[in-house]
Amino acid sequence: MVNDLVDLMRDSADDAPPDDVDVAAVVTTARRRVRRRRGAVGAVALATAAVVTAGALTWGGPGTGTDGPVAGNPPRPDAPVLRLADAEAAVAGRDYDELTSYTNEDLDADNGQYLDGVTDDGLVLFQDGPREANGRTTTYALMDPATGEKDWLPDPGIGQAQVWPAQLGRDRLVLLGLDESDISDDGMEADLLAYVFDRDARMWSTTSWRDLPRVEHALGDVGPDGRLYVTTPDTRGAIPEGGWPTGPDGDAEDADAEGDTYRLWSVSLTDPTDVRDEQLVVGDVAFTETAMVWTDSSNGDAGRVHVRDLASDEVTDFDPDTGERCNLLNLGAVGDRIVMSQYCGTYAEGERDDRVQILSTDGDQVVTIQDSDAVGWLPRGSDVVNLTVHTDDGDAGTYVYDLRTDRFLRLSDTLSSWSVGGSTGEPNQFFWSTPVNGGKGATQHLAALRD
Amino acid sequence: MNRTDEQAFTEFALASRTRLRRTAYLLGGDWDRARDHVQEALVRVYVRWPKLQKQGGELAYARRAVASVVIDESRRRSSRELPADPDLDRPSTEDVAAAVTDRAALMAALAGLPPRQRACVVLRYFEELDVRETAATLGCSEGTVKSQTSRALTSLRSAFESSSRDELVFDVMGRQ
Missing domain, CATH: 1.10.10.10 (Winged helix-like DNA-binding domain superfamily/Winged helix DNA-binding domain)
Incomplete structure (x- = not known):
């Protein structure tokens, strides 16, 4: 008999007590740590102009040439502006109807069950795990939001891999993941895998595309033509020599970053040999029913916005007039609206210039929601811009902006550490979450805005 | 950190915490301390998250953070405790x-x-x-x-x- 070192270590580590790593506490502690850094620098900046310079120099890393937090207030965008305080408190039954909710009491104790999105025919994709209680694998059900009744689907064979819904249709469900058995040497890229559930046949299949280069993230958009559009890394924005300006504890300030670019590909969800190089370098991409919208780059200066009419292939482009220091965080589009969430730098007293800029597809400025810590996103196919705000100054909570009616509503004044996402079946639906059990758990809500 | 980043971080933390805790246990020999070590390591990951996402290698950084926390802790313990091992x-x-x-x-x-x-x-x-x-x-x-x-x-x-x-x-x- 022999003892194999690898087997012994695995056996020892497998004999673990229930997982008690408190991710909610991690997020809370980390937010506090980040805020403390920004607050400390802000306090210096507040004193006098001379000290402001000293504070800024403290942030400036060697050889960076890029400003850290700057004095004064964030500049006002050249557009109609809303502040968080302009939001009206939403009232259930008047402004929206809650369709269903689900509560995980203690996500610290184990992973939980989640509302992952809504199918085109109005059923909720309900995700279970991976948790200790279900053998550390992920299973799914389709849940009727009216009754809570669940139709459990066969095991998709996902195991513990992370996957994201890309299409929740009447005929099929498409979840995207990465092939973790074949990750690049630097650990940054892997082959894309699609887990496709045929709802009529009630069978899962997996599809991968040999001719598709490795991707960074298991993200993609199904375009109006039914093809899956994904991006692969092209160029990475340069990090200044010596790194980003940082505070004493290393918090980075990367406003006005040079963006990243990606090559755009499209693939068939049914034919693994059908891979098309779209011959386009993009930043972020989004689709409406009639147009493809993209930026020059992302995670930095967005550059210009391009709009391709999918019927005529005609392309127009315009300068979105984002702020000089704005980094594009995400892009969404629906109908004739484009939504761009941006981080535009940190100013005196730690005030962040965060923006959710809404434009028309012709480039007209509709409105910009500008406030510290306001981060927004537009779920695929939705008319409801979601905003979440983490602050200590009373603005924390979840907000929604209705693109159809231009209503700006505040849903809650608390924010769960457990974020939710996913597309919704109807344009007026949206998800949000609230903390429970002292922040150890969360309730996810699915609601529909009233007209 | 913006919402998208925080959601990505939370998903990463949920997915990686079990694995990181096992590594921390083997590095430190105590499940309770392993939990604390992983939590501190994940806080460090959070603070760096936007840059990590830009540069890639989140798990590698998290693993490095765990090793660093455990080794730092063992140094502190060895300087104030008699060896008990x-x-x-x-x-x-x-x-x-x-x-x-x-x-x-x-x-x-x-x-x-x-x-x-x-x-x-x-x-x-x-x-x-x-x-x-x-x-x-x-x-x-x-x-x-x-x-x-x-x-x-x-x-x-x-x-x-x-x-x-x-x-x-x-x-x-x-x-x-």
Whole structure:
């Protein structure tokens, strides 16, 4: 008999007590740590102009040439502006109807069950795990939001891999993941895998595309033509020599970053040999029913916005007039609206210039929601811009902006550490979450805005 | 951190915490401390998250953070505590009798290693990192990883022999 070192270590580590790593506490502690850094620098900046310079120099890393937090207030965008305080408190039954909710009491104790999105025919994709209680694998059900009744689907064979819904249709469900058995040497890229559930046949299949280069993230958009559009890394924005300006504890300030670019590909969800190089370098991409919208780059200066009419292939482009220091965080589009969430730098007293800029597809400025810590996103196919705000100054909570009616509503004044996402079946639906059990758990809500 | 980043971080933390905690346990030998070490490491990951996402290598950074937290903690403990771990060069009959399973023997043997040697073994044989990756994780040269691993394996094998356990084997050609 022999003892194999690898087997012994695995056996020892497998004999673990229930997982008690408190991710909610991690997020809370980390937010506090980040805020403390920004607050400390802000306090210096507040004193006098001379000290402001000293504070800024403290942030400036060697050889960076890029400003850290700057004095004064964030500049006002050249557009109609809303502040968080302009939001009206939403009232259930008047402004929206809650369709269903689900509560995980203690996500610290184990992973939980989640509302992952809504199918085109109005059923909720309900995700279970991976948790200790279900053998550390992920299973799914389709849940009727009216009754809570669940139709459990066969095991998709996902195991513990992370996957994201890309299409929740009447005929099929498409979840995207990465092939973790074949990750690049630097650990940054892997082959894309699609887990496709045929709802009529009630069978899962997996599809991968040999001719598709490795991707960074298991993200993609199904375009109006039914093809899956994904991006692969092209160029990475340069990090200044010596790194980003940082505070004493290393918090980075990367406003006005040079963006990243990606090559755009499209693939068939049914034919693994059908891979098309779209011959386009993009930043972020989004689709409406009639147009493809993209930026020059992302995670930095967005550059210009391009709009391709999918019927005529005609392309127009315009300068979105984002702020000089704005980094594009995400892009969404629906109908004739484009939504761009941006981080535009940190100013005196730690005030962040965060923006959710809404434009028309012709480039007209509709409105910009500008406030510290306001981060927004537009779920695929939705008319409801979601905003979440983490602050200590009373603005924390979840907000929604209705693109159809231009209503700006505040849903809650608390924010769960457990974020939710996913597309919704109807344009007026949206998800949000609230903390429970002292922040150890969360309730996810699915609601529909009233007209 | 913006909402998208925080959602990505939360998903990453939920997905990686079990694995990181096991690594932390093997590095430190205590499940409670492993939880604390992973939580502190994840806080460090959160603070760096936007840059990590820009540069990639989130798990590698998290693993490095765990190793760093454990090693830092072991330094602090060794400076203020008397060593409580068994001296494997001179195992007592009582020690051996207490290690009633091979797993217990392994944990006792790991506890006898200096922190960096222990980290080399865990990262190489449990995390299955190669020499280059291990060196990057520990912030040392590849030569140091090789020499520390070699010494650690010699000590572990000796500990198993001394405690009359079955022979301890490892894939020397494949990993050293």
